[in-house]
Amino acid sequence: MSTSVLPKPTRADRRPGRSRRNSALLGLAAWVAGVFFFLPIAWMVLTSFHSEQDAATNPPSLSASLTLDGYREFFGSSTGASPWPSLINSASASVVSTLLVLALAIPAAYALSIRPVRKWSDVMFFFLSTKMLPAVAGLLPIYLVAQNLGLLDNVLLLVILYTSMNLPIAVWMMRSFLAEIPTAVLEAAAIDGAGLVTLFRKIIIPMAAPGIAATSLICFIFSWNEMLFARVLTGVRSITSPVFLTSFVTSQGLFLAKVCAAAVAVSLPVLIAGFAAQDKLVQGLSLGAVK
Incomplete structure (x- = not known):
C-alpha cells in the first residue's frame, strides 16, 4: 500500500x-x-x-x-485682464518642449538600454547630476545669456529651458521602459530586414507607448507648473499662467475666492491630459517597477 x-x-x-x-x-x-x-x-x-x-x-x-x-x-469681466495670452504661452512652451524632450530622450534611452554604449552608467549619472544644481543658482547666468541674445520675454527661451530641465528625467524614465522590451523581438525584426527607423516606428514606439505617455505627461506637468524662470525671464508678452496667478495677490489683500477660481482654471488642462491618458499613465508608471 x-x-x-x-x-x-x-x-x-x-x-x-x-x-x-x-x-x-x-x-x-x-x-x-x-x-x-x-x-x-x-x-x-x-x-x-x-x-x-x-x-x-x-x-x-x-x-x-x-x-x-x-x-x-x-476671465477679466471687471478688470479686463484676459488670462488667454498666458494660457496660450504656457501651452505653447509646455507642448513644444515636451515634444522636443521625447525626440531627444527616446534615441538616448535606446542607446543606453537596448544598444548600450560604453560606460553607460557614467552617462546616466551625468544626466542625473544635472538635476543636483538648484534652479535658482543658475538663474543669474541664464538671465545674462538671454539678455545678450535678446531672448528675454520670449516663449522660445522657455521652450529651451524646459527642454533642458526635463530631458534628464525623461532619459531615466525612458531607459527603464525600453529595457523591458524583449531583445528577441528586435533581433527577429532585424533578421527579417527591418532597419532602425522601422524598428522605432513599428516595434519600439508601439511597445513603449505607455512609458512614452507617462514620460510626456510628467514633462508637460513640470513645464506647465514651472514658475521661477517664467517669473524672472518674462515680462508682458510671454507671461505664463502660474505667473498670471500671482497678479491676484495684490497690496489690497488676498482675494481667496479669485485665487482658488484661477487655480482651478489653470489646473484643468493638466487634469484633462491626465484623465485622457489615464490608462497609458498607469501602465507606464508600473512598467519596469518590478523585475
Missing part, C-alpha cells in the same frame, strides 16, 4: 483570516491617505464658487451660497 505524505500546513494556511485583515487594513489606510490628500483640492474647488465674504470665514462654510464671480474675475 502506497502512502502519500501531505505537505505541512504553512503559517499562511493556518491563519487565512489574518491575511485578509491585513489586506483590509492596507486598503483602508490607502483610502484614508487618498481622502487626506484630496481634501485641500476639494476645499479649493468649493471656495472658488464662494463669494469673497464667504471664502474669508474661518472655518469655511459648506452651506454658503455658490456663485461664479471668482471665475468671472479670472
